[in-house]
Amino acid sequence: MITMLHNGLAAVGTWWAERLLDWLAWLIAWLPESVAAPFEYQFMLRALLTSMVVGVVCGVLSCYVVLKRWALLGDAISHAVLPGVALAYLLGLPVLLGAFASGGLTALGIGFIQRNTRIKEDSAMGLMFTAAFALGIVIISRIATSTHLMHILFGNVLGVTMGTLVTTLYAGLVALLAVFFFYKHLLVYTFDPSHASAIGLSTGAIHYGLMLLLTLTIVTSLETVGVILVVAMLIIPGATASLVSHRLPRMMWIAVAVGVVSSTVGLYFSFRLDVASGGMMVLVAFAIFVLVGLVSPVGPVRRQLRRRAA
Amino acid sequence: MNQPVTVPLAIEARGVAADYSGVIALDQVDLQLPSGRFIAVIGPNGAGKSTLLKLLTGLKKPLRGGLRVCGMAIRAARRANAVAYVPQETDIDWTFPITVQDVVLSGRYGRSRQAGGWRYWLPPRFIGASHRALTQQAMEAVQIAGLAHRPIGALSGGQKKRVFIARSIAQEAELLLLDEPLAGVDRHSEQIIIDYLRAFVGRGKSVLMVTHDLPTVRDCADRVVLVSRTIAGVGTPDEMLAPEALEKGYHLIERGPAQP
Numbered sequence: 201m202i203t204m205l206h207n208g209l210a211a212v213g214t215w216w217a218e219r220l221l222d223w224l225a226w227l228i229a230w231l232p233e234s235v236a237a238p239f240e241y242q243f244m245l246r247a248l249l250t251s252m253v254v255g256v257v258c259g260v261l262s263c264y265v266v267l268k269r270w271a272l273l274g275d276a277i278s279h280a281v282l283p284g285v286a287l288a289y290l291l292g293l294p295v296l297l298g299a300f301a302s303g304g305l306t307a308l309g310i311g312f313i314q315r316n317t318r319i320k321e322d323s324a325m326g327l328m329f330t331a332a333f334a335l336g337i338v339i340i341s342r343i344a345t346s347t348h349l350m351h352i353l354f355g356n357v358l359g360v361t362m363g364t365l366v367t368t369l370y371a372g373l374v375a376l377l378a379v380f381f382f383y384k385h386l387l388v389y390t391f392d393p394s395h396a397s398a399i400g401l402s403t404g405a406i407h408y409g410l411m412l413l414l415t416l417t418i419v420t421s422l423e424t425v426g427v428i429l430v431v432a433m434l435i436i437p438g439a440t441a442s443l444v445s446h447r448l449p450r451m452m453w454i455a456v457a458v459g460v461v462s463s464t465v466g467l468y469f470s471f472r473l474d475v476a477s478g479g480m481m482v483l484v485a486f487a488i489f490v491l492v493g494l495v496s497p498v499g500p501v502r503r504q505l506r507r508r509a510a
Numbered sequence: 511m512n513q514p515v516t517v518p519l520a521i522e523a524r525g526v527a528a529d530y531s532g533v534i535a536l537d538q539v540d541l542q543l544p545s546g547r548f549i550a551v552i553g554p555n556g557a558g559k560s561t562l563l564k565l566l567t568g569l570k571k572p573l574r575g576g577l578r579v580c581g582m583a584i585r586a587a588r589r590a591n592a593v594a595y596v597p598q599e600t601d602i603d604w605t606f607p608i609t610v611q612d613v614v615l616s617g618r619y620g621r622s623r624q625a626g627g628w629r630y631w632l633p634p635r636f637i638g639a640s641h642r643a644l645t646q647q648a649m650e651a652v653q654i655a656g657l658a659h660r661p662i663g664a665l666s667g668g669q670k671k672r673v674f675i676a677r678s679i680a681q682e683a684e685l686l687l688l689d690e691p692l693a694g695v696d697r698h699s700e701q702i703i704i705d706y707l708r709a710f711v712g713r714g715k716s717v718l719m720v721t722h723d724l725p726t727v728r729d730c731a732d733r734v735v736l737v738s739r740t741i742a743g744v745g746t747p748d749e750m751l752a753p754e755a756l757e758k759g760y761h762l763i764e765r766g767p768a769q770p
Contacts (some may be wrong), residue, residue, distance in 0.1 A: 267606060383634070398595045400588040
């Protein structure tokens with residue numbers, strides 16, 4: 201029964217992924233020859249689509265990470281999923297399952313330390329996630345080659361298979377639908393948890409739901425930017441958007457744009473310059489952040505111009 | 511506490527205690543406050559006033575004891591949208607990208623759930639005309655309709671408070687909890703807020719206001735609750751603002767929680 205469902209979903213996903221790839225190829229054909237050339241390879245097209253999905257989902261989630269001040273938590277979760285990913289790989293289980301399990305256990309461990317010792321939240325977090333990360337590295341070094349370890353840590357977007365692409369598409373779809381249907385819940389919870397509680401929303405459920413969404417996003421981005429740099433894609437787009445927007449929906453659109461532009465442009469440059477894709481994507485994102493920061497309404501460029509005018 | 515039992519109770523607490531990671535913030539809280547009153551909660555800093563409000567909104571679970579608001583258990587009261595909350599200045603991130611209108615509209619989210627239907631699951635822009643109309647009325651009631659599209663951080667202290675009052679109006683609650691609503695508020699805003707609260711109580715609803723502003727307590731409150739790690743006293747403003755009563759309440763905290 202479950203295998204039938206799985207196979208059905210995989211078939212539908214593959215069909216859609218192929219349509220999306222065709223559409224991307226059609227779009228790219230409009231670009232100048234010199235820019236379009238790398239995308240004549242199927243693996244580059246798959247990498248491009250995966251990067252775009254990651255850019256969109258990270259963009260949306262980064263708004264919550266920035267507004268909820270969860271940057272450290274995002275970093276913690278991204279490191280904490282590693283042992284789960286390694287064990288799932290070893291046992292032939294779905295990677296997502298392992299990631300949720302080890303992310304969840306680490307979160308519980310953080311809570312346990314906080315409640316039962318005098319250690320503060322940031323230390324408890326740092327302690328637990330580095331321990332989990334260390335466990336992951338030990339497991340991986342035992343079962344896989346160092347190339348494989350490098351791929352998990354820093355991403356391997358050029359090696360994305362059709363199967364991974366389909367999983368990424370599904371995970372991205374689930375994350376976006378969750379944000380769409382629980383938009384109000386997440387908004388009230390982020391802005392004023394007391395009000396959320398007073399009008400009958402379960403703040404605990406929303407809290408853990410948002411953490412689950414974050415884990416899902418991180419697992420989705422593993423192949424593309426890797427465990428170590430994924431947190432950058434969960435902070436920079438939202439931080440950039442927060443410089444120039446006064447409403448959450450607009451902030452999300454801007455963050456999505458930053459996410460997609462940095463992941464696609466980063467992919468292109470990484471291919472052209474033959475450098476690590478994850479690192480290049482984060483550098484492009486950071487460059488966008490600096491540019492927007494310079495020209496934002498409170499940035500130095502506009503301030504100079506206003507001073508001249510006055 | 512010799513109120514006849516025929517009056518419905520806005521807040522009823524029996525032996526309530528609350529803690530933060532094992533440190534007791536409130537203990538042995540017994541309260542029976544009738545509805546349709548303007549209740550002021552006073553007490554020194556760190557006395558547990560804000561904790562009391564967190565218990566009433568359900569954000570914090572009591573360590574022990576029973577708590578009821580408007581005749582319902584906390585959970586039921588939350589589902590019924592019976593309790594509205596106006597937060598303290600420091601509890602809100604004022605750089606949050608949200609407009610005045612969107613904050614006030616969030617007062618309708620719980621009502622939208624109660625009304626049922628598919629619209630509840632969509633983002634707020636699809637919430638529907640009736641909720642929007644009530645949001646507009648709520649903003650007009652405290653004179654902030656002209657600021658509807660401003661970001662929340664661009665307002666003055668008094669305007670910010672009025673936004674949250676408007677959110678509670680939109681929620682149509684029975685009991686309104688306010689944490690320091692008059693701190694850092696200009697005269698004009700203070701007048702609007704006090705007038706609204708008086709009218710609200712006049713309609714048989716209840717107000718519970720945490721404040722340090724003793725002159726306002728004397729002018730407005732029907733009842734005063736003195737909190738100092740426990741309930742140090744309940745009475746009329748004249749009784750509770752008498753020097754000896756205040757002395758008792760404000761000194762309890764230095765000696766730690768009351769011994770059983």
